[in-house]
Amino acid sequence: MRVAIGSDHAGVELRQEIIEMMKGMGMEVFDAGCECSTSVDYPDYAIPVAEMVASNEADRGILICGTGIGMSITANKVKGIRCALVHDLFSAKATRLHNDSNVLAMGERVIGPGLAMEIAKVWLTTEYEGGRHGKRVGKISDYEERSSERV
Numbered sequence: 001m002r003v004a005i006g007s008d009h010a011g012v013e014l015r016q017e018i019i020e021m022m023k024g025m026g027m028e029v030f031d032a033g034c035e036c037s038t039s040v041d042y043p044d045y046a047i048p049v050a051e052m053v054a055s056n057e058a059d060r061g062i063l064i065c066g067t068g069i070g071m072s073i074t075a076n077k078v079k080g081i082r083c084a085l086v087h088d089l090f091s092a093k094a095t096r097l098h099n100d101s102n103v104l105a106m107g108e109r110v111i112g113p114g115l116a117m118e119i120a121k122v123w124l125t126t127e128y129e130g131g132r133h134g135k136r137v138g139k140i141s142d143y144e145e146r147s148s149e150r151v
Helices: 009-024 043-054 069-075 089-097 113-125 132-150
Strands: 002-007 028-031 060-065 083-085 103-107
Touching: 002 009, 002 043, 009 028, 009 060, 009 103, 009 113, 043 060, 043 069, 043 103, 060 069, 060 113, 069 083, 069 103, 089 113, 103 113
Parallel strands: 002 028, 002 060, 060 103, 083 103
Antiparallel strands: none
16 A cells, blocks of 8 residues: 655654554555754645555655644645544544545644554554445535536
8 A cells, every 4th residue: 555644843753653564564654754843835735645645656644733634624625535543442433434535634732642653553554435325426526516617
């Protein structure tokens, strides 16, 4: 699996830990940064990761900031992205099973590294269930297509 990952200044440490875990799982990792501890703008990292997933350069993406909120809002502006903000294991699994989320957002200031690593692992290893959920996910894609035609 090819995974793009990025963080702002508030997610650097957790991003580095998750990168090591993914490499240990045999995944190809595209690191979009950042490497600084001074304040940066989260869209500068969320957009490249989301675009890599949307263009199929990466199979999935992971975004980390202080809360995960800004990253998830930004990523969901990119056509084809279904970014889920997750801070528990149940949601990590459910968003893959039911929503076919392709980007995961987490907040380093909200959850500890142990739980974040578990969330990332569950999210990365859970496959989309399809079935009745396909119709629902399809409605999202259909709306996205229709709304982009109006612009």
